[in-house]
Structures are given as structure tokens and as C-alpha cells.
Amino acid sequence: MNKLLKKTLKVVLPILLGGFILYWVYRDFDFAKAEDILRHGTNWGWMLFSLFFGVMSHVFRGWRWKQTLEPMGAHPKTSDCVDAIFVSYATNLILPRVGEVSRCGVLAKYDNVSFAKSLGTVVTERLVDTLCILLITGITFLVQMPVFMQFFAETGTKIPSLVHLVTSPWFYVVLFCIIGVCVLLYYLLRMLSFFERVKGIVLNVWEGVMSLRKVKNVPLFILYTVLIWGCYFYHFYITFFCFQFTDHLSFLAGLVMFVGGTFAVIVPTPNGAGPWHFAVITMMMLYGVNATDAGIFALIVHGIQTLLVIVLGIWGSLHLSYVNRTRK
Secondary structure, eight states, X not given: OHHHHHHHHHXXXXXXXXXXXXXXXXXXXXXXXXXXXXXXXXXXXXXXXXXXXXXXXXXXXXXXXXXXXXXXXXXXXXXXXXXXXXXXXXXXXXXXXXXXXXXHHHHHHHSOOOHHHHXXXXXXXXXXXXXXXXXXXXXXXXXXXXXXXXHHHHHTOOOOOHHHHHHSHXXXXXXXXXXXXXXXXXXXXXXXXHHHHSTTHHHHHHHHHGGGGGOSOHHHHHXXXXXXXXXXXXXXXXXXXXXXXXXXXXXXXXXXXXXXXXXXXXXXXXXXXXXXXXXXXXXXXXXXXOHHHHHHHHHHHHHHHHHHHHHHHHHHHHHHHHHHHHHO
């Protein structure tokens, strides 16, 4: 019964957290206007172009993953690596952060790749991605810091008092996001302690982590990494041109919102729902977009990008079964 309760909570709590934040963000929102923009005010040509980058980011990640597996003597099919990435992101919609484990299970099932070793390569990937986002964040902050200072100087914005901060609903949105991250870290530590009790698992994971040292073509690995993050950015930035109220936003403005949204999805909610909306809307208002239009942008863009993840997940699952059945 306890195991069933824990599994249920792992599914329900992220959904409740995301739903709570979405409620606060959109509690007084004009959904009729959002529907009208979706039908008549969206440039679908630009939207489809942005989705292309969304697909390619997964493809490049699959190619890079295969490259880190090869030093361990694992040679999975390229299509299986890409499909596993598709499935993992779709899995994260149901169980946040479980997708990283599920893609290792896919290769273990279809290509006989050691689960523990492939999990180690995933850890390596995440370390590389963390360094990338920290580098992007540092550059963005240095480049755009004068913009923030100018904004506060021209608008006369004052830092809110502690009393006002505590009584603001946005304070509780951020608070719940922090709590969600703490819960995620707790479960990750629990998983690590479990692995330590299983003989041989840690050594295999460590071997996978260290596989990066033996990657044959390091420049190609770096190229894949640059392409992955470039695709992530353009997947988001190009959506600015889908709407009249955001097509004037600059490249650097897109970079600031991209960084904020990237950190927001760390909160364990389905595809960052809630925290991502909060971050993007807040930063978009910083660049002069009114709250309603910013809310419409976040709602439509996040909804379509989530739909893409679902479609790719279904495709990846079906393609895995069909290709491997045919080859057998």
C-alpha cells in the first residue's frame, strides 16, 4: 500500500504543483482573447519553423548520446538512440525526471546496452548541459545587465519591502517552485543511496560517466552540444515572430527569457508547466509586453511545444517497435 501511495504521489504532486502555479498566473486571464489569437492572430509558418528546431534538438541529442556509448563497446542503432530521446521527453510529462531512466531502459531492451553504463552517460550529458546553461547564463547577464539597470532607472521601480513581498501571490509561486526543487533533490539522493546498496551498479554508472574521456571525435561532440543548445534557443526565439505583440523583441531579449525559462523547468512539473509560464511572462513584461499578451504567448507556445513532445513520444514508441520487429 505504501509503495502504491508513493507512486501515486510521484504522479499527482507534480501535476498539482504545476496546476497551482498555473491557477495563480491565469486566475484573472481573458481566455477568449487567447482563443481569438490562436485562431486568427498566429503566424503558423513561423510556428512550424520553430517546431523544426524542436525536433532537431532531440535528433542531435540522440546522435551525441550514441557517441558517448561507443567507448564502452555499446553500438546501439542510431534511430533507437533518437527514438529513446523522443520517448524520454514524453515520459517526463507524466513522471518528471523519470524520462532519463526510461531512455536507458529502451536501449537495454532493444540493443542490449548495459542499463547502468548508459545511465552513467546520461549523468555525463547532464553535467555537460549544466556547464552550457551556466555559460549561457553568465554571458547573458553580462551583456544584458545595463538593460535591467536602465529599466529600473527609467520606471522608478523600487525594491519591494519585505511585508509587500510576503503578501504577494508571486512570492508563494516562487516558494512552491523552490519546495518542488527540494523534493526533486531528495528523491535523487534516495535513488543514489539505493544504487550504492546494489553491488556493481555504482561501478558501471561511474564507467558510463567517465566515457566522455574516451570519445573518439571530441570536435563532433562539441558540435552536437552547440547544435543542441542552438536548436533549443531557436525553438523558443522563433515563436516571437508568430505574434504581432512579440515580433519586435530582440535576439538578446529572447536570450534572457530563454535562460529564465530553462531554469524554470528545473521545477518538477510536467514540461515545466506553471514555473515556465511565470518566468516567461514576468520577463516579457520587463521588455514592455503587457501582461495579457505575455500570458497569451506563454499559454499558446507552451501548449504547442508540449503537443510536439507528445507526438514525438508516440512516434518514437511506435517506430522502436516497428523497426526492431522488422530487423529481427
